[in-house]
Amino acid sequence: MATVTLKGTEIHTLGSLPNEGSKAPDFQLTKNDLSSVKLSDYEGSRLVLNIFPSVDTGTCAQSVRQFNEEAAELDNTIVLCISKDLPFAQARFCGAEGIKNVEMLSDFRDGNFGRAYNLEFTDGPLASLHSRAVVVLDENGTVLYTEQVPEIVDEPNYKAALEALMDS
Incomplete structure (x- = not known):
């Protein structure tokens, strides 16, 4: 069990x-x-x-915006934004915000990803x-970096996640 606040x-x-x-656990979202x-x-792409x-909170929405901005600069890298929000809410958010450089995925069906x-x-x-949390994977699905954000209202360390890609 991990403890956060x-x-x-x-x-x-x-x-x-x-x-x-x-090796990263498989998922279906x-x-x-x-x-x-x-x-x-996604085999062959860095993730x-x-x-x-939930994308309906300020910090979560900001993480999607920030990674959307950063993802435009990354080669062979896909950013997957994952929550239990319904796909309809995720699509609404992306449409309203002009989010185009990340993929929104939902774990609403069975929660197996979580x-x-x-x-x-x-x-x-x-x-x-x-x-x-942030998990960075190489082209073969090997975990390069993880961050469990200790205070849930804080943003992740974007720089560290992206540096893990640069080092691989």
Whole structure:
């Protein structure tokens, strides 16, 4: 179990994020058109998994905006923004914000992504949602970098995530 805080109050996730150097757990998530996508569909591309509780909060929305901006500059890299928001809400947000350089994916169907990556909250007011985290994968699905953001209202360390791509 990992412990993070929500405005200073401890809340817990299922466990630790995948270890750097390990193979990333497979997943099946839902795209905005309601089709399914798996990790293997991205084989050959580097991935930044930007994971958060809900795009309807300020910090989560900002992380999508920031990675959208940064992603335009990255070669052979796809940013996947992952939450349990319904695909309709994700599409609405991207349309309103002009977000075009990231893919929004939803774990609303069965929550297996949150469990496989150990980032589902087990208690507190956000129980069953995803914690704020970043996982960076190389072209073969090997974990290069992880960050479990310790205070859920804080933004992730964008610079460190992107530097992990530069070092690979």
